[in-house]
Amino acid sequence: MANLRIDNLNKSYGTARVLADIGLQIPDGEFVVLVGPSGCGKSTLLRMIAGLDAVTSGDIYIGDRLVNTLAPAERKIAMVFQSYALYPHMDVRKNMTFGLKFTGVPPAERQRRVTEAARMLQLEKLLDRYPRDLSGGQRQRVAIGRAIVREPDVFLFDEPLSNLDAALRVSTRVEIARLHQMLKATIVYVTHDQVEAMTLADRIVVMNQGVIEQVGKPLDLYYEPANLFVAGFIGSPAMNFFAARVESIGAGGARVVGPTMQPMTLPAAGLAAGAELTIGVRPEHLAIGDRGDFLTSGTVELVERLGEASFAHVARADKKRLVVEIRGRETPKIGDVVTFAAGMRDVHVFDKGGRRVETVTA
Amino acid sequence: MFERQLKSAGVHLLLIAYSCLAVGPILLVVMNSFKKRAAIFGSPLSFPDFTTFSLIGYNKVFSASHVVLYFWNSLVVTLVSMSLVLLLGAMAAWALTEYRFRWTTALSLYLAIGIMVPIRLGSVAILTMMRKAGLNDTLTALILVYVAQGLPMSIFILSEFVQQIPRDLRDAARCDGVPETRIFFEVIAPLLRPAIATVAVFTIVPIWNDLWFPLILTSSDSTHTITLGVQQFLGQYITDWNSVLAALSMAILPIVAIYIVFSRQLIAGLTAGAVK
Numbered sequence: 294m295a296n297l298r299i300d301n302l303n304k305s306y307g308t309a310r311v312l313a314d315i316g317l318q319i320p321d322g323e324f325v326v327l328v329g330p331s332g333c334g335k336s337t338l339l340r341m342i343a344g345l346d347a348v349t350s351g352d353i354y355i356g357d358r359l360v361n362t363l364a365p366a367e368r369k370i371a372m373v374f375q376s377y378a379l380y381p382h383m384d385v386r387k388n389m390t391f392g393l394k395f396t397g398v399p400p401a402e403r404q405r406r407v408t409e410a411a412r413m414l415q416l417e418k419l420l421d422r423y424p425r426d427l428s429g430g431q432r433q434r435v436a437i438g439r440a441i442v443r444e445p446d447v448f449l450f451d452e453p454l455s456n457l458d459a460a461l462r463v464s465t466r467v468e469i470a471r472l473h474q475m476l477k478a479t480i481v482y483v484t485h486d487q488v489e490a491m492t493l494a495d496r497i498v499v500m501n502q503g504v505i506e507q508v509g510k511p512l513d514l515y516y517e518p519a520n521l522f523v524a525g526f527i528g529s530p531a532m533n534f535f536a537a538r539v540e541s542i543g544a545g546g547a548r549v550v551g552p553t554m555q556p557m558t559l560p561a562a563g564l565a566a567g568a569e570l571t572i573g574v575r576p577e578h579l580a581i582g583d584r585g586d587f588l589t590s591g592t593v594e595l596v597e598r599l600g601e602a603s604f605a606h607v608a609r610a611d612k613k614r615l616v617v618e619i620r621g622r623e624t625p626k627i628g629d630v631v632t633f634a635a636g637m638r639d640v641h642v643f644d645k646g647g648r649r650v651e652t653v654t655a
Numbered sequence: 656m657f658e659r660q661l662k663s664a665g666v667h668l669l670l671i672a673y674s675c676l677a678v679g680p681i682l683l684v685v686m687n688s689f690k691k692r693a694a695i696f697g698s699p700l701s702f703p704d705f706t707t708f709s710l711i712g713y714n715k716v717f718s719a720s721h722v723v724l725y726f727w728n729s730l731v732v733t734l735v736s737m738s739l740v741l742l743l744g745a746m747a748a749w750a751l752t753e754y755r756f757r758w759t760t761a762l763s764l765y766l767a768i769g770i771m772v773p774i775r776l777g778s779v780a781i782l783t784m785m786r787k788a789g790l791n792d793t794l795t796a797l798i799l800v801y802v803a804q805g806l807p808m809s810i811f812i813l814s815e816f817v818q819q820i821p822r823d824l825r826d827a828a829r830c831d832g833v834p835e836t837r838i839f840f841e842v843i844a845p846l847l848r849p850a851i852a853t854v855a856v857f858t859i860v861p862i863w864n865d866l867w868f869p870l871i872l873t874s875s876d877s878t879h880t881i882t883l884g885v886q887q888f889l890g891q892y893i894t895d896w897n898s899v900l901a902a903l904s905m906a907i908l909p910i911v912a913i914y915i916v917f918s919r920q921l922i923a924g925l926t927a928g929a930v931k
Contacts, residue, residue, distance in 0.1 A: 345826050366832025378823035382845045391841075392831025443831070 295356025295369070295446035296321045297342070297479060302351035304337055304503075311337050312503045315351070319496075324473050324480045328490040329500035330526070335483045336451060338500070342481060343372050343449050355446055366396060368447075371440035375452040377432045379424040379439075386420045389439045396443075406442040413475070414438050414468075430461045437472070450482040454489060466492060487527055491515070499523050521647035524573050530604060530616045532641070533579070535572040535589065542566050553609045555588040559642060563650045570650070571643040576604065577618040578639035581625065585634025591615055593625045607631070681907065688712050688900035695896055712901030721876055722902060725884035730909065732794050732880060733862045736801035740858050741851055743802070744809030749839050751810070752817045753825065769807030774800070775867060782871055796872045797880070801865075805858040812857075816850035817843065852920030856913070863910055881906045 297319040304312040312334045319325050327335040340346040342353060344365035353360050360368045379388050389410065390403045398406075411417045414434045424432055433453060440448055453469070454462045470493055473480055484490055490497050491511045499506045499514065499522070506526075507519040518524035524532045537551035547564040550556045554572065564570075574587060591607035596619075603624045607615040617633050625631050642650040686702060687695045694707035701707075716722045751763055774781075781800060782791070790796040820843060828838045844851075869883040881902065888898040 340826075343826075343830060345829065364832075365826075365830045370830065372827065372830045374823040374827060376821055376823045378821065378827035380824065380828075380842055392828070392833060395834060395837065396832040439827075439831070 295479060297356075297447055297481065298352075298354040299338075299342070300352045300354075302338070302341065302353065303349045304334070304341060304346070305349045310503060312341075315505060317498065317505070317508070319479060319481065321479055322477045324482065324493060324495045325498060326482045326484060326490040326494035326496075327498045327500060328484055328487060328526075329506075331485055332502075333500040334503040335485075335500050339372075339449050339451055339481060339483045342368075342447070343370055344368050345372075366392075369445050370447045370449055371443040371445035372449040372451065373433075373436050373440050373453045375455050377424070377436040377456075379432055379435055381424050384421050384423050385416060385427075385435050385438075388424070388435055389442050392439070392443060403442070406444070407438075410438040410441040413441065413472070429457050430465060433457065433465060434468075437469070441472075441476070446479065448476075448478050448480045450480065452484055453482075454484070454486070462489075469493060487529065491527075497527075499526060501526075517649065518573075518641065519649050521571060521573070521643050524641055524643070524649075528575055530576050530618075531614075532573045532575050533615050534613065535574070536611065537570045537572045539564050539566050539568045539570065553589055553591075553611050553613075553615075557587055557640075559637075559640075560652045562652065564642075564652075569645045571647070573641035573643065574635045574639060576616040577602075578635050579617045579633040580635070581617075581619070581631055582634045583632045586637040587635040587640050588632060589615070590630060590632040593627055593629045593631055596624050596627065598624065605631075607633075684900055685904045685907070688897070688904040692897055695900070709897075712897030712899075713905075715895065715898045716901045716905070721879070722881070722884060722905075724877065725879050725881040726905075726909075728794060728878060729863060729880040729882070729906075732797045732801065733859055733909075736798050736805065736862050737855055737858050739798070739802045740805035740809050741855060744806055744854065745813050745844060745847060745851060746839065747806070747810045748813035748817050749843055752814050766807045766810055769803075770811060774804045778867070778871060781868075785872060791872060792874050792878055794873075794878055797868055800868050800872070801862045805862070809854045809858060812854050813847065813850055816847055820846055849920045852917040856917055859913055860910060863906075 297317075299315055299317040302312060302315040303310070315338060317325075327338060329335050337346060341348055344360065344363060344367075348361050355368055355370070365372075380391060383391060386407055389407050393403045393406070407420070411420060414437060416431075416434055416438055419427060419431060419435070424435070427435065433456075436453070450469075454465055457465060466489060469482075473493075482489075482493060494511055496508060497511055497514055498508050501522050507514060507523045509517075509519075514523060514527045518527060518532075521534070525534070535551050535554045537549050537554065540548045540550045540556070542548075542561050542564065546558045547561045547566075548556060549559050549570060549572070551572065572587070574589075579589075589609070591609040593605050594608045595606040597604040597606070601620075603619045605617045605619055605625055607617060609615050619625070637652075640652070642652050644650050683699070687699060689703040689709065689712075690707045691709040691711065694701075694703070694709075698707075703709075747766075751759060785791045785796045790799070824842060824846075825838060828842050833842065864882060865880075866882045866886070869878075869880045873879055873883065885899055885902040885906070888895040888902065
């Protein structure tokens, strides 16, 4: 096991810049999830750590060893692919031991590791089967087993659950979390699914268009998104945004007005009169009522009933989305004009450039 | 429903007609090889019966000439050429699709020219070249020519198949620490088996049947191939049809045998990608 350090990493294909100035430190044993929309460069970053894609500039260290020019096998990493990438013409046992043959692991040791991994992943009965005879979940377990037997310094997962159906995805997710606790391994895990990111990660790296938007613990990202992108990306349904402006600064704080919200007062720290802002409130933090620091209203257009909650889609003057989560059995009817309220600590404020403005100190 | 059946019947009728057209001449050759000379000309379209049946052609072929040697020569030339074409073709296909280097495009184009320009155009140059290399009248000369003839098409076809092998598989092997040569031989090559079978059949048939290059590159009896050997029964004034037909019938057998060996793989190769 080892730590992983990435310094000023850049990747370009011709003139197209895919990754820009990526810097990241991952301590030994940490589970880090790279998350972002497709095309944000997260998979490229993972492939560069693995050594499958070349570095344009910058350095990658695994356990204080500069690995930029080393082949994947020399980096002591193991990768699990979205497509499982099992060798179709080898049985499960051979799939797991094939690579060990070339890295100087003696046969007895190979068998020991396979037995160990098979026990861990409940693959004992499948060792003599071929990949074509396995279900998707079993294949993914074999792929993880193949990574485990290599006893790598760093595990790399590239969207390992994307090809599984919903139920299997949840159980395999739990399995991976359990495995991390057992192995105490350094793991870099790529996904576009924020639920996977939130549930698995010690720390999440949110990426967008080739740059890191924010690095932090799952709940820190949720409660204190550093910018508009992270605010909109983490959380489902996504955060609602309201255009606003600081009208004046008084003794009680900054008076903020906007076309689709009622005027409110924010603590003045970091705000200047006339500044344009974006106010963000998550659907689950809005409630029906007119008592709160933040108030907005609109006509209910659609209600989605999920059971444990319902989502009311509300029309507002500037045509932007407004979704409100409603708990319980009573839901507003379509066509109702409703006022929603949120407390001060659930209001996120972003400046003109989209960066978070700290308002609440308490 | 009825319309679909009609359509399917039409298609089958066409296919049956084409099969007859293709098999007809071969059947005629095999049939007549078992008949007396008079019967070959008297009733060429009838099957051999008690009065017309004769093995004289086969007897003559085995006693009068070096047919067994010719067969051996053909077999050596065909199998060695095929092995080289498949090995080099698969390796080149892998290299051209997997590794990007400065000359990739140029090299691919150069090989494409090999598909477009018939190798027979270079006959004179090939002949002089072989002379100068001291290779004329050897099987080696034939093998070299056939490898050159078969390579471009096999690289072209195999490249398509190599591209269909998922990228992740090669990446996984690399992460596993498998050396590049072993990735090719132990991961890629086994997956190319249907494609290799297809290319094998496409490669073998023209080599086995070729008359031109044995004619210009081999002169002595000991290096003749079966197709050239048969020619000695065709004279300017008299043709020994019994022997010609018998030798030709036998010449079909190895190809049929090879086809049967590869056919299961071949069908998989031809339909690969059609059904996911």
